[in-house]
Amino acid sequence: MAAQRPRRQPTLDEVAERAGVSRSAASRVINKAPHVSRATRDAVERAIKEMGYLPNRTARALATQQTGIVALAVSHDDPELFADPFFAQVIVGVSAALEETDLHLLLCLASSVRGRSRLTNLLQTRGVDGIMLMALHGDDPLTHIVRRAGLPAVYGGRPLNFEPQWYVDSDNLGGARLATEHLIGLGRTRIVTITGPMSTDVGRARHRGYREAMIMAGLVPYATAEGDFTEAGGAAAMKSLLDSHPDLDAIFAASDDTAAGALRVLIDAGRSVPADVAVVGFDDLGKAERTDPPLTTVHQSVQALGREMTRMLVGLIAGHEPSSVILPTKLVLRDSA
Amino acid sequence: MAAQRPRRQPTLDEVAERAGVSRSAASRVINKAPHVSRATRDAVERAIKEMGYLPNRTARALATQQTGIVALAVSHDDPELFADPFFAQVIVGVSAALEETDLHLLLCLASSVRGRSRLTNLLQTRGVDGIMLMALHGDDPLTHIVRRAGLPAVYGGRPLNFEPQWYVDSDNLGGARLATEHLIGLGRTRIVTITGPMSTDVGRARHRGYREAMIMAGLVPYATAEGDFTEAGGAAAMKSLLDSHPDLDAIFAASDDTAAGALRVLIDAGRSVPADVAVVGFDDLGKAERTDPPLTTVHQSVQALGREMTRMLVGLIAGHEPSSVILPTKLVLRDSA
DNA sequence: AGTGAGACTGGAAGCGCTTCCAGCGATGTC
DNA sequence: GACATCGCTGGAAGCGCTTCCAGTCTCACT
Numbered sequence: 001m002a003a004q005r006p007r008r009q010p011t012l013d014e015v016a017e018r019a020g021v022s023r024s025a026a027s028r029v030i031n032k033a034p035h036v037s038r039a040t041r042d043a044v045e046r047a048i049k050e051m052g053y054l055p056n057r058t059a060r061a062l063a064t065q066q067t068g069i070v071a072l073a074v075s076h077d078d079p080e081l082f083a084d085p086f087f088a089q090v091i092v093g094v095s096a097a098l099e100e101t102d103l104h105l106l107l108c109l110a111s112s113v114r115g116r117s118r119l120t121n122l123l124q125t126r127g128v129d130g131i132m133l134m135a136l137h138g139d140d141p142l143t144h145i146v147r148r149a150g151l152p153a154v155y156g157g158r159p160l161n162f163e164p165q166w167y168v169d170s171d172n173l174g175g176a177r178l179a180t181e182h183l184i185g186l187g188r189t190r191i192v193t194i195t196g197p198m199s200t201d202v203g204r205a206r207h208r209g210y211r212e213a214m215i216m217a218g219l220v221p222y223a224t225a226e227g228d229f230t231e232a233g234g235a236a237a238m239k240s241l242l243d244s245h246p247d248l249d250a251i252f253a254a255s256d257d258t259a260a261g262a263l264r265v266l267i268d269a270g271r272s273v274p275a276d277v278a279v280v281g282f283d284d285l286g287k288a289e290r291t292d293p294p295l296t297t298v299h300q301s302v303q304a305l306g307r308e309m310t311r312m313l314v315g316l317i318a319g320h321e322p323s324s325v326i327l328p329t330k331l332v333l334r335d336s337a
Numbered sequence: 338m339a340a341q342r343p344r345r346q347p348t349l350d351e352v353a354e355r356a357g358v359s360r361s362a363a364s365r366v367i368n369k370a371p372h373v374s375r376a377t378r379d380a381v382e383r384a385i386k387e388m389g390y391l392p393n394r395t396a397r398a399l400a401t402q403q404t405g406i407v408a409l410a411v412s413h414d415d416p417e418l419f420a421d422p423f424f425a426q427v428i429v430g431v432s433a434a435l436e437e438t439d440l441h442l443l444l445c446l447a448s449s450v451r452g453r454s455r456l457t458n459l460l461q462t463r464g465v466d467g468i469m470l471m472a473l474h475g476d477d478p479l480t481h482i483v484r485r486a487g488l489p490a491v492y493g494g495r496p497l498n499f500e501p502q503w504y505v506d507s508d509n510l511g512g513a514r515l516a517t518e519h520l521i522g523l524g525r526t527r528i529v530t531i532t533g534p535m536s537t538d539v540g541r542a543r544h545r546g547y548r549e550a551m552i553m554a555g556l557v558p559y560a561t562a563e564g565d566f567t568e569a570g571g572a573a574a575m576k577s578l579l580d581s582h583p584d585l586d587a588i589f590a591a592s593d594d595t596a597a598g599a600l601r602v603l604i605d606a607g608r609s610v611p612a613d614v615a616v617v618g619f620d621d622l623g624k625a626e627r628t629d630p631p632l633t634t635v636h637q638s639v640q641a642l643g644r645e646m647t648r649m650l651v652g653l654i655a656g657h658e659p660s661s662v663i664l665p666t667k668l669v670l671r672d673s674a
Numbered sequence: 675a676g677t678g679a680g681a682c683t684g685g686a687a688g689c690g691c692t693t694c695c696a697g698c699g700a701t702g703t704c
Numbered sequence: 705g706a707c708a709t710c711g712c713t714g715g716a717a718g719c720g721c722t723t724c725c726a727g728t729c730t731c732a733c734t
Contacts, residue, residue: 059690
């Protein structure tokens with residue numbers, strides 16, 4: 001297996017020469033531009049086939065000022081966080097949508113300071129045509145960079161302290177309401193919630209959904225404990241709630257991980273689920289099916305999130321003015337409530 | 338929030354003019370090339386600062402014939418498969434290694450036919466400087482494309498039917514041996530294995546490790562059932578093994594998912610783990626800690642895999658001749674064996 | 675003073691493509 | 705038959721950078 005000689009790719013000039021036409025004519029054929037005679041087209045197409053010509057991406061990018069690449073930035077402090085299945089789903093959605101275009105995906109895990117500055121540089125040096133950002137703090141320097149770069153940008157989820165012009169988000173508020181209403185419909189009244197971090201929009205929205213549903217049903221929000229979307233956080237919160245409100249009869253957890261943690265604590269405390277305590281989670285990213293008992297939860301389609309973000313970005317790049325999207329969530333009934 | 342005017346980035350020409358030097362001189366300053374007087378350097382650097390100049394990536398790429406981008410291709414039939422935490426870890430490793438360079442990561446989920454042809458095109462149009470491929474079948478058209486493109490390429494894992502020139506792999510054979518030896522050391526003798534798909538190198542290597550350890554200890558490989566690395570596959574295989582060899586006293590599962598499936602079936606069948614049956618898995622990607630009982634397993638560092646692949650690729654691009662790497666695996670003792 | 679070696683410099687030629695534009699001949703119209 | 709119209713063409717000017725090369729200038733050394 002000798003190292004194959006990297007045969008130099010033929011250039012447009014060579015193709016044109018072989019076809020006996022000018023470079024401009026050849027270019028027109030390739031770009032399916034008008035004003036090309038049948039004869040010219042045929043000649044060029046034959047030359048292309050014979051020589052195995054393929055236009056050089058970089059050269060084209062320089063001429064058109066379009067790289068054909070979009071970035072997906074995940075700007076988190078902890079690189080491990082990327083291991084969350086959430087991101088995998090986003091990427092699958094993004095990739096699927098991108099497959100219908102000529103664009104490619106550049107993935108930026110910008111957790112460290114160095115990572116961020118690399119990303120910044122990428123944007124400022126016009127290395128990509130647009131960028132998708134997974135919700136980061138509104139005061140993240142990245143948001144400024146992105147705005148100053150004047151690059152098309154869409155957000156996945158909303159940062160807390162500013163409303164991006166273009167974003168795609170799940171209907172967290174509606175989903176939380178749905179979950180709570182379901183518990184109410186079950187006849188539960190002492191319904192508590194374990195929230196996500198209140199420093200995030202998701203956390204707040206899901207909490208508000210809970211409160212609104214309670215209040216609209218004429219109930220008082222029975223108790224609230226702040227979690228952090230993790231299983232450990234859910235367990236801790238559950239313990240303190242069980243302490244302070246031992247008679248609770250239902251719980252809305254802001255994530256499935258949270259719910260899983262709560263579930264464990266409940267079982268350990270001898271409560272049976274759903275008989276004594278009904279539990280509803282949020283996310284439905286696989287884990288909900290594997291808890292014991294399987295979790296009734298609010299489903300959000302993360303792939304759809306990725307897909308819509310991509311479509312929106314592609315639209316922006318094409319010069320359209322898309323409008324932000326909120327994706328529906330729905331209740332999935334399993335055994336825990 | 339008015340849409341910010343995308344202020345045109347200044348060009349090198351403008352910088353040079355402002356600094357009162359030629360474009361070549363300015364270029365030299367930027368690239369820290371020799372033969373630049375102190376005065377020139379200062380003038381250029383001031384101009385750069387004042388104008389906020391940043392070199393245009395595309396133009397530079399065209400001139401140097403280097404894009405500054407490497408691809409990571411995941412070529413699987415099922416896009417869902419990407420959700421496996423394995424890939425997340427690879428990506429984290431790759432990103433970390435890339436952070437020490439000026440390269441960026443292009444992620445290609447090439448599952449569909451269209452996806453593959455997009456990837457092919459990307460390579461042939463010289464859209465990237467090199468590529469990392471996660472083990473795919475040796476007869477995957479991609480491998481040919483890659484070779485013909487003459488592009489630096491490194492593999493993660495080894496395809497079954499050909500040995501790539503440059504690859505990084507975990508020591509699957511050694512790990513499986515370690516696991517089996519541990520079971521033997523526990524005094525077990527009727528040790529069975531649930532393999533991965535025998536159509537993959539990983540599957541075969543882990544199986545061979547099991548056999549070798551058994552034989553070297555003077556034992557006969559007691560029984561083998563083929564799994565597919567999934568939990569369901571593991572459960573099915575376990576059932577059939579329990580049927581055919583009810584007196585088995587230990588099992589080496591080729592993955593933690595497999596082991597988890599087996600575990601469930603064992604418990605349901607009334608066997609206690611590890612008292613009646615000892616179980617060892619493989620991978621240690623988080624799940625092993627969360628089974629009940631927690632799984633003794635063979636740890637492989639997937640982040641290291643990504644990191645080493647990246648380093649190797651960067652070396653190749655720089656013109657070095659690195660040699661392939663096999664990463665050590667180690668046994669992690671928990672409760673199941 | 676004369677020499678060669680260096681250090682520096684800017685002009686110019688790329689990299690491979692797109693796109694504007696002037697020019698061409700072939701039509702159509704009165 | 706004169707004129708505008710139209711489809712097609714190739715030359716040339718970019719896109720923004722790197723890099724080769726032929727020069728100039730300085731300086732140490734004979």
